[in-house]
Amino acid sequence: MIQSPGLLLTILAFVLVIGPLVFVHEMGHYLAGRWFGVKAEAFSIGFGKEVFGITDKRGTRWKFAWLPLGGYVKFAGDMNPASQPDPDWYLLPAAERAQTFQAKPLWQRAIIVAAGPFVNFVLAFLILMGFALVYGDGRTPPIAREIVAGSAAAKIGMQPGDRIVALGGRSVDTFDDVAKYIQLRADETVRVDYERSGRAVSADAAVGSQMLRDRFGNEFKLGLLGIAPVKPVWVPVGVAEAPIVAVKRMGSILTMMVDSIGQIITGKRPVSELGGPLRIAKVSGEQLALGIPDLIGLIALVSINLGFINILPVPMLDGGHLFFYALEGIRRRPVPPAVQEWAFRGGLIAILTLMLMVTFNDLGSFGIWKSLAGLIG
Template identity: 70%
Template sequence: MIENPGVLFTVLAFVGVIGPLVFVHEMGHYLAGRWFGVKAEAFSIGFGREVAGFTDRRGTRWKFGWLPLGGYVRFAGDMNSASQPSPEWLSLPAAERAQTFQAKPVWQRAIIVAAGPAINFLLAILILGGFAYAYGVSRTPPIVGIVAPNSAAAAAGLIPGDRVRSLGGRAIETFDDIAGFARLRPAERTEIVIDRNGASQTLFATIGEQRERDRFGNEYRIGRLGIGPAGTVRQPIGLIEAPLVGVQRTGEIVGMMVDTIGQIVSGRRSMDELGGPLRIAQVSGQQLSLGLPEFIGLIALISINLGFINLLPVPMLDGGHLLFYAIEAVRRRPVDPQVLEWAFRGGLAALLALMLLVTINDLGAFGLWRSLAGLIG
């Protein structure tokens, strides 16, 4: 039976995910700017016309926009998308100009820009570390206990007692590492290095492909080797170790994102799997209906996504700004304003094209195109 939360519940869950994450991201920029003495003219959650807001004693306008799909901090002197000085900036009195974004040295501007993604990663580390402290961590050794008949593992020659050392050249520490590697690589041929009776052996397997459907009707294409552990080991951890586990888990998730992007670029994974705001809203409602821990886990995952995507070297994103600041630091002078202008126009066009693609994918995942095809047919 397919269980899906209602529309209102889904919308509220989506706002409960996106709103706080956008606030945290922009607060990173804001606090770094404050640290370096840059005046913030506006701090907005959402885009478009202001719905509500107030102005604090420093002259910063805190507001909510009607479209809750992002946000921004507008610093004094940050007068265009490429953050370049303008005639208005040059005409400011010296005291006011000293408080503007463009008056700061390149290393301070870079820190201000990087602080947004950094605080997203920090939030995820705290959440994942908190989960590790509350529930412990899996330390099940990567020793084969069960081999499913007619599975990829059986075809490769794995037997109970084998200890998996590496998959596809990647070191394996726990049994969870095996499942995580295989899950992302259905139908891919991979190298397996094992220890058997004290001797190292190299086997090759084509990871099995399996389609699963959850209680909400979502279908997933995942990879399976077809092995199970002899038993499970879960260990409690202390407060000191928990943040380290959070950092490790965050790094693993970023690695999975990099792998997934590589698979899409190489054609091994369909672009239909790219999702946008509509699918995030759907998943938000579903995870909240499962319980608060699942919902908080989703917040951590999306926070990592937000930090990672913003660090991509694409103009209009934080990573694009950081790329040009790096060039400026090497050349010891800013990039030509005309080059920046065209780069940021291209970046905007690329982002709009991506938004269109993921929206089409989202609508397709909801069955809209099949319904229209049925009506036309």
């Protein structure tokens, strides 16, 4: 077992993961705004009181704040979380008002807002494309080399040489597809479609479960079908094919994210599996201890998460703004300010509640609650 990284290494890794991702996300907003002639008053990495910063010749204050859990770009005319202007905005000279966020047409405001999540996806795409070029692409066919006795696969009559073509109605191309699907469905019943000597066979398998412990002592409950793969196949990837491989990997990651969230919402997976900044810091330290490539891979994963979460239609997030812009486009007029204000207040409450919950979970993953229970007991 690898020794868990110390506090300083964990903090360093967390900064190396979150810092660039926040910067890239906000830079997407900033560059899109600048492209459309919107003045940026502030570009902040972190929230709260400024630690240090500089002001450039365009009047933008570039700063670092004391709470490094996010960031923001404050555009001229963008006065509150609902992107509504201050009443004094109407008193600005025409030239100054033209450089404000609210003066821009709807489609430009939508692009500025969407640019943040978009560059997160672009960053992940570039990392995954680089990995494909360096390491190639795993294409082990979904063929059973061996069936574990007493396993879910054995109970439905699978035999060595059978080729899985679909799980739960979702087609699979590689053994990796099989593993990712099954791992999320411990103790569930899954339809397995497979081929034997060209003949199609279908059966419902009761997926087993297993508790695994990683190299840092973390335990995970994973689904188990009970088939051993044939010899792994890794194929070199050229420059022309690398983008295709990267897109497929991003699609696979997004699919797993949606599946996981859906299982938590439906109660198939415990809410305790939701993690926040503290758990990200813990995993960051562990990945850095394994090596720089592992840390870069984590950056790609977190970047996809950040982009995906921000496009959800939740007030306070980029997706919430885009949702109201869509309504504005349909209605041909903005949603009433009072409605937006209440929606964003609700969104803020929901996000703060979620943050409290994931922080509670994170502390549990560090063993805090078990330790307290032991002291009380």
